[in-house]
Structure formats: C-alpha cells, structure tokens
Amino acid sequence: MSENTENYSALWQEAIKQLRGEISDPEYMMWLNKLCYEGSKEKAVVACVPSKLILDQIKTRYSQTLEDKLEELSGGKKIVLEFIIKKSAAPEAKQEKKENSAAAEIKKTITQHSHLNEKYSFENFVIGETNKFAANAAIAIAKNPGRAYNPCLIYGGVGLGKTHLIQAIGNYIHKNFEDKKIVYVTAESFTNEFIFALGNNTIHKFKNKYRNTDVLLIDDIHFLQKKEDTLEELFHTYNALHDNNKQIVFTCDRPISELKYIEDRIKSRFSQGLTTNIKSPSYETRYAILKKKIEILNVSISDEIINLICNNVTTNVRDLEAALKTLVGYAELVNKKITPDIAQAQLRDFFHGSQQNNVTVDIIKRTVADYYGVSFNELSIKKRTKALSDPRQVAMYITRELTEYAWSEIGQDFGGRDHSTVMHAYDKIKNKMKADPTLETRILNLIQKIKENSIKA
Ligand code: ADP
Numbered sequence: 001m002s003e004n005t006e007n008y009s010a011l012w013q014e015a016i017k018q019l020r021g022e023i024s025d026p027e028y029m030m031w032l033n034k035l036c037y038e039g040s041k042e043k044a045v046v047a048c049v050p051s052k053l054i055l056d057q058i059k060t061r062y063s064q065t066l067e068d069k070l071e072e073l074s075g076g077k078k079i080v081l082e083f084i085i086k087k088s089a090a091p092e093a094k095q096e097k098k099e100n101s102a103a104a105e106i107k108k109t110i111t112q113h114s115h116l117n118e119k120y121s122f123e124n125f126v127i128g129e130t131n132k133f134a135a136n137a138a139i140a141i142a143k144n145p146g147r148a149y150n151p152c153l154i155y156g157g158v159g160l161g162k163t164h165l166i167q168a169i170g171n172y173i174h175k176n177f178e179d180k181k182i183v184y185v186t187a188e189s190f191t192n193e194f195i196f197a198l199g200n201n202t203i204h205k206f207k208n209k210y211r212n213t214d215v216l217l218i219d220d221i222h223f224l225q226k227k228e229d230t231l232e233e234l235f236h237t238y239n240a241l242h243d244n245n246k247q248i249v250f251t252c253d254r255p256i257s258e259l260k261y262i263e264d265r266i267k268s269r270f271s272q273g274l275t276t277n278i279k280s281p282s283y284e285t286r287y288a289i290l291k292k293k294i295e296i297l298n299v300s301i302s303d304e305i306i307n308l309i310c311n312n313v314t315t316n317v318r319d320l321e322a323a324l325k326t327l328v329g330y331a332e333l334v335n336k337k338i339t340p341d342i343a344q345a346q347l348r349d350f351f352h353g354s355q356q357n358n359v360t361v362d363i364i365k366r367t368v369a370d371y372y373g374v375s376f377n378e379l380s381i382k383k384r385t386k387a388l389s390d391p392r393q394v395a396m397y398i399t400r401e402l403t404e405y406a407w408s409e410i411g412q413d414f415g416g417r418d419h420s421t422v423m424h425a426y427d428k429i430k431n432k433m434k435a436d437p438t439l440e441t442r443i444l445n446l447i448q449k450i451k452e453n454s455i456k457a
C-alpha cells in the first residue's frame with residue numbers, strides 16, 4: 001500500500017463503532033467482530049476476514065452500509081471496501097485458546113453501546129421529589145420496553161437530568177435485553193443525518209436505521225422547531241415504530257404545547273403517551289446528588305462544604321457538579337485539603353453568578369427571541385400584538401432580574417417605553433409565574449440559557 005495514500009484507519013474505526021451501535025451484540029460478535037482493518041489504498045480500505053464464509057456474509061450484510069458510512073464520515077468521498085482472507089485475522093482465532101479473563105474482556109466491551117455514555121445509569125441518578133415521576137417512568141420503560149409508557153416525553157430545564165435519564169433507559173435495555181437494537185440521537189444529529197441522507201441519495205439507509213430499531217431515544221426535540229422536512233420524516237418514523245410497539249422516548253426543554261413552530265398533528269404524537277416533568281431539585285436532593293458525585297469521584301469533601309455548595313448553587317444539577325469539579329480540581333492542583341474558606345474563595349464565581357456580569361440586554365433579547373420564535377428586532381419595537389407582547393414582557397422581566405438596569409433604561413431598550421410600563425410588565429410576569437408553574441419553569445430555563453450564552457459570548 002503506497003505511502004502517499006491517505007490513512008483511513010481512524011475513519012474505519014469510527015464507521016465500525018457507529019455500525020456497532022445499530023446492530024445487536026450477538027450480531028456484532030458473529031460478524032463484524034471478525035473484520036479487521038488491514039490498510040488503506042487510494043480511495044479504498046482493505047479489511048481482512050478469517051474465512052470465505054465470513055467474507056460472503058459480511059459482503060452481503062454490511063459492505064454497502066460500511067461504504068456509505070465511510071462516505072458520510074469522510075464528507076462525501078467515495079471509499080470502497082476491499083477484502084483479503086487471512087486465517088489469523090479473527091480476534092476469535094487469536095484468542096481461541098485464551099482462558100476466561102479474555103472472554104470477560106469481550107463481554108465487557110460488548111456491554112457498552114456506542115451512542116451511550118455509561119456514566120448515565122439509574123444507579124448514578126439520585127431520585128428526589130422533583131424528578132421522581134420522570135425517573136420512575138424511565139425505570140419502568142427500561143424494564144419493559146415498548147410496553148410500559150409509549151411514547152414517553154421527559155421535559156424540563158437545562159441541566160436537570162433529561163439526558164441522564166434518557167441514556168439510562170438505553171444503557172439499561174442494552175445490558176438487559178441483548179437482542180434489542182437501540183438508537184440514541186440528539187434531535188440535532190438526527191436533523192444533520194437526515195440532511196446528509198437527502199443530499200447523498202441515501203434516504204433508504206436513513207429510514208432503515210431509524211425504522212428498524214426497537215428503542216428510539218431522541219434528545220432535545222425542541223431543536224426541531226421550524227425543521228419541517230425533518231419533522232415530517234420523524235412523524236413517519238414515529239408512526240412506523242409506534243405501530244410495531246417499539247419504544248420511543250423524547251426529551252424537550254419545555255412542555256410540548258410551548259413548541260410554537262411544530263404542527264399540531266406532530267405535537268399530538270409527541271405527547272400521545274406519558275409526559276413527565278423534571279424541576280429544579282430541592283436542598284435535600286441537591287445534597288444527595290453531591291454525595292453521590294463525591295462517591296463516584298472517590299474524593300473526600302466535608303459535609304460543611306457540601307452544605308455550602310447546596311446553599312449557593314440552587315438552579316440546576318449541572319452547575320452543582322461543575323462547582324464540585326472546580327473544587328476537586330483545585331484540591332488536586334495544590335495538593336491540599338479543602339477548607340470552607342478555600343471553598344468560598346474558589347467558588348466565588350459560582351456563588352455570586354459571575355456569569356451574570358456578562359449578561360447583556362442583547363443576549364437576553366436574542367435568547368428570548370429564539371425561544372419564542374420571534375425576531376430580535378421585533379422585541380425592540382413598539383408594536384402591540386399579543387404574539388410579541390408576551391415574549392417582550394418576559395424579556396423585560398429577565399432583564400430586570402439579571403442586570404442592574406433602571407426601569408427607564410429597560411424601557412429605552414424595548415422600544416422606548418416609559419418606566420411604568422416596564423414595572424407593570426415585571427409585576428405581571430412575576431404574578432403569572434406564581435400562578436403558573438410551567439411558566440415559572442420556562443422562565444427559569446430561559447434564565448439558565450441566558451447565563452450559558454453569556455459565558456459563551
Ligand atoms: P439535561 O439533559 O436536562 O440538560 P443532564 O442530563 O445533562 O441535563 O444533566 C446534567 C448533569 O447533572 C449530568 O452530569 C447528570 O449526570 C447530572 N444530574 C442531573 N440530575 C441528576 C440526578 N438526579 N442525580 C445525579 N446526577 C444528576
């Protein structure tokens with residue numbers, strides 16, 4: 001193989017990894033596991049197999065899919081597969097005589113699903129008042145896929161454990177139902193794959209992947225707003241799977257009814273089964289979560305410091321975890337035991353929300369406009385339509401909460417309104433939040449997003 005040709009080794013490994021996630025473990029062990037990378041040629045990957053029989057099977061079963069994957073991963077380059085037969089190629093052949101430890105190793109590797117992160121397990125998830133309904137539903141689904149709650153939608157704000165739970169469902173099923181095919185995908189990746197398939201005439205492959213799975217887990221479906229063609233495809237995928245009692249689980253950052261740019265017929269599908277909500281954890285749950293994370297990290301942090309973090313980081317679990325990791329990282333760096341004073345100093349930014357210092361009205365407007373599907377400029381003008389006044393009032397409320405702006409300054413920024421209009425909007429939203437917990441969740445969620453966008457900015 002010429003030295004000038006590209007080396008497709010990494011591409012190959014990724015293609016195998018992805019394909020592995022799409023087939024069952026026994027199928028993988030039977031065929032794909034027998035395939036080894038041999039080298040690269042001009043626009044070709046050479047793979048070796050241990051026998052003619054296996055070669056024939058692999059050719060008919062996976063050749064085309066592998067070539068498609070290579071093309072997809074290389075950004076549209078046609079890379080063909082060539083095979084050679086080598087007796088020693090099969091990992092099995094090499095390992096035949098090795099005793100149990102090697103077998104255990106294989107067992108260990110097959111228990112990992114390529115789309116899923118093992119750390120997202122039910123064992124690692126702390127159940128409290130605000131997530132118990134969602135967690136119990138997830139456990140029931142994992143124990144009885146396709147039969148318990150189907151479909152299931154888990155919604156809630158940023159960093160509250162949606163991805164953890166949806167992946168825990170996947171991990172559990174993967175470990176306990178060997179023959180079930182599981183696909184986990186974020187709505188964003190689903191969209192990208194769909195667009196790729198359209199552009200490359202591989203839509204049949206795309207359909208094949210998503211309609212032949214036993215469990216479909218789609219994270220963050222709010223991303224699909226305004227993606228009409230992808231939604232249409234998902235609608236058909238949904239129908240095909242649901243008609244065959246295949247399990248579907250979605251997550252979303254808000255209640256489905258709040259997804260303005262998704263047609264009602266599709267929204268009604270998403271919310272056909274069980275809908276559950278996760279809210280911010282209580283003090284006790286935050287404490288238990290930190291204890292759990294400390295146990296996983298295998299570090300020692302005093303209860304006084306745990307208490308300090310729990311009292312100061314209240315909105316979401318991701319921040320809680322980040323605060324803990326900051327401390328642990330610092331302790332390792334200076335090789336010192338963390339005292340409450342050191343913790344205070346190290347976590348000052350978390351506690352006092354240094355992120356908030358970067359919050360600008362522009363970021364607030366952009367985030368709110370994006371959420372409600374209106375334009376940035378529409379929030380800044382004086383037009384009085386219901387569609388605009390709700391997001392505008394929310395944006396004004398958040399501006400007052402997150403910045404030091406005076407009422408009149410906020411009024412100036414939102415279409416030249418006077419200070420009393422802004423005060424009125426602020427009170428109105430505050431009262432509405434008290435009366436309507438979903439609005440409260442939504443606004444807390446928006447505030448979280450604004451803080452994140454401010455850090456990025
Ligand atoms: P989301 O998808 O809702 O934005 P994630 O699932 O990514 O949130 O959660 C953020 C982080 O917080 C993850 O590391 C997750 O493991 C952790 N987490 C959230 N809720 C819990 C919980 N109840 N117990 C343990 N860890 C949690």
Ligand code: MG
Pocket residue numbers: 162163164219220
């Ligand atoms: Mg998530």
